Amino acid sequence: MTSFGYTLMTEQRGPRELVADAVAAERAGFDFEVMSDHYFPWLDEMGHAPYAWSVLGAVATATEHVPFMTYVTCPIMRYHPAVVAQKAATVGLLSGGRFALGLGAGENLNEHVVGRGWPTADVRQEMLDEAVGIIRDLLGGGYVTTQGRHFRVDSAKLWDLPDGGVPLAVAVSGAQSVQRYAPVADAMVAVQPEAELVRGWDAAAGAELPKIGQQPISWGPDAGAATDRAHSLFRWFGGGWKVNAELPGTAGFAAATQFVRPDDVAAAIPCGPDVDTHVEAVRPFVDAGFTHVALVEVGGEMQPDFCEFARTTLLPALREEYGKSEGPGLAVRR
Numbered sequence: 554m555t556s557f558g559y560t561l562m563t564e565q566r567g568p569r570e571l572v573a574d575a576v577a578a579e580r581a582g583f584d585f586e587v588m589s590d591h592y593f594p595w596l597d598e599m600g601h602a603p604y605a606w607s608v609l610g611a612v613a614t615a616t617e618h619v620p621f622m623t624y625v626t627c628p629i630m631r632y633h634p635a636v637v638a639q640k641a642a643t644v645g646l647l648s649g650g651r652f653a654l655g656l657g658a659g660e661n662l663n664e665h666v667v668g669r670g671w672p673t674a675d676v677r678q679e680m681l682d683e684a685v686g687i688i689r690d691l692l693g694g695g696y697v698t699t700q701g702r703h704f705r706v707d708s709a710k711l712w713d714l715p716d717g718g719v720p721l722a723v724a725v726s727g728a729q730s731v732q733r734y735a736p737v738a739d740a741m742v743a744v745q746p747e748a749e750l751v752r753g754w755d756a757a758a759g760a761e762l763p764k765i766g767q768q769p770i771s772w773g774p775d776a777g778a779a780t781d782r783a784h785s786l787f788r789w790f791g792g793g794w795k796v797n798a799e800l801p802g803t804a805g806f807a808a809a810t811q812f813v814r815p816d817d818v819a820a821a822i823p824c825g826p827d828v829d830t831h832v833e834a835v836r837p838f839v840d841a842g843f844t845h846v847a848l849v850e851v852g853g854e855m856q857p858d859f860c861e862f863a864r865t866t867l868l869p870a871l872r873e874e875y876g877k878s879e880g881p882g883l884a885v886r887r
Contacts, residue, residue, distance in 0.1 A: 555839050556584035556878040557871050558847035559863070560624070560767065561612070564594035565786065565853040568603040568611070574856045575612040579619040581864035585883045587624035587655070587767070587847045588612070592631065592663040595789040596810075597803045601853070606640050613647035620651045620883040624767065624847065625724050625742055627659025629677060631667055634684035635709045638691035645715040653884040655742055655765075656685060657724030660798045662806075671801070678730070679703060685723060685737060692718035720884030722765060725750060726794060732757050740765055740884035743843075744794060751842035763884055766838040769822050769849040772859050772867075776825030782852045783822045784815040791821055822851065832870050839875050845883065 559578035561571050571588070578586055590605040605623065612621060628637040641654040658681045661671040672680065683701040690697045696710045722740035725731050731750060735741070735757035741764045743750050751764050769790060771783035788810040789797065800806055823830040838846045850859040 554876040554878040555835075555843070555871075556845045556883075557835075557868060558585040558587055558765075558845060559583040559860075560847045560849040561586055561588040561608070561621075562849055562853075563589045563591050563603055563605055563608065564599045564601055565851075566601055566856065568608050570853065570856070571603070571608050572611045572615050574860070575619075575621070576615050577857060577860040578863075579616045581860040582868050583619065583863065584878060585845065585847070586612075586616075586619055586621040587765070588621065590623050590626045590663075592666050593803060595662070595797075595803065595806050596786065597807070598785050599853075606644070609644045609652070610647055613644055613652065616648075616651075618651070620653065621648070622653035622722060622765075622883055623655045624765070625655035625657035625722070627664060628656055628684040628688060629659060629680035629703070630664040630669055631659075634687040634704060635691060635697075635706050637684070638688045639711055641688070641719045642692060642711045642714045645719040646713055650715050650717075653720040653722055653740065654688070655722040655724065655740075656681070656688070657742065658798070661801045662797075662803075665801050671799070674798075676703075678733075681723075682733065685721065685734065689721060689737060692721075694718070722763070722884050725754070728753055738762075742766075746837035746841040746843065748841040755842075763845055763882070764843045765845040765847065765883070766841075766843040767847045767849060768835050768838065769851055770831050770834060771822055771824040771851040772826065772831060772862060773824075773852075773855060774826050776827075779824040779826075779851075780815050780819045782855075783824050784813070784818045787822060787851050788813040788818050791817065828866050828870050831867060832874050835871070835875075844878070 628634040645652045658677045680703045720739040723734040723738040724742040731753040741754045771779040773779035789806045823834045
């Protein structure tokens with residue numbers, strides 16, 4: 554059984570539109586929603602990057618029952634982890650406990666804006682380790698004082714905190730990060746449908762916890778137009794996260810993908826009106842053991858029509874093929 558979610562892509566929608574999309578996705582029947590947390594879009598053509606946390610507050614009050622999360626927030630440079638904990642607790646309260654905090658090591662694209670330079674991958678992981686510990690401690694209640702290699706916290710306390718705190722989901726990419734975060738997180742995030750990650754996570758977590766993946770699609774009545782849209786807006790996707798984490802700006806992504814062809818993008822992202830093609834696109838995640846798959850509809854202007862397509866056609870087809878989820882929610886607080 555798999556839960557299917559909707560992605561609020563801050564890189565391709567303005568803040569008011571994102572809130573409207575969140576409401577439309579809830580009404581369409583998506584099981585959950587995720588939101589990116591960016592300072593920059595991947596490419597200039599995408600055209601947006603509002604402050605995710607203001608939007609999350611609005612989403613919390615505009616929606617009624619759908620659970621949602623950040624996918625994902627980087628708590629190591631642009632935000633101090635103590636501030637991330639406070640933001641998460643506030644959104645948790647506004648949403649009535651429907652919010653989960655997704656965390657990851659981030660990308661140069663978004664973190665360079667504070668002018669501190671972009672650390673090497675090993676240092677970023679050290680920073681994320683410290684940040685996750687600080688956030689968990691603060692969300693657990695009480696005062697927190699700590700002096701680590703990268704962060705200092707002096708007598709911090711969250712005064713408005715949901716009962717039970719806020720569940721944490723952490724992004725992983727390999728065996729090391731699985732072993733590091735499975736014992737302390739409440740859910741796994743990964744963008745590659747790798748069964749090894751799922752098996753390693755379940756073994757290290759010692760419990761059946763949610764595993765959350767993400768699949769872009771480019772739906773539309775004209776397959777050619779859908780392919781062109783995916784190429785224009787999502788050709789960055791094929792670079793892989795080791796590359797995507799390092800490039801410093803939209804110009805770098807444009808240069809790195811200048812020779813990517815529309816057919817190359819269409820090989821990784823299903824394009825067009827055929828529902829069976831979109832249903833089949835999530836199979837690698839289902840087969841790998843992911844419990845949750847968030848869909849990304851490419852193209853901001855497509856969102857209202859896509860939500861209606863999802864309500865009438867796509868979600869029923871997904872549930873017929875893979876079953877209707879009766880499993881755990883978006884994250885399970887341990």
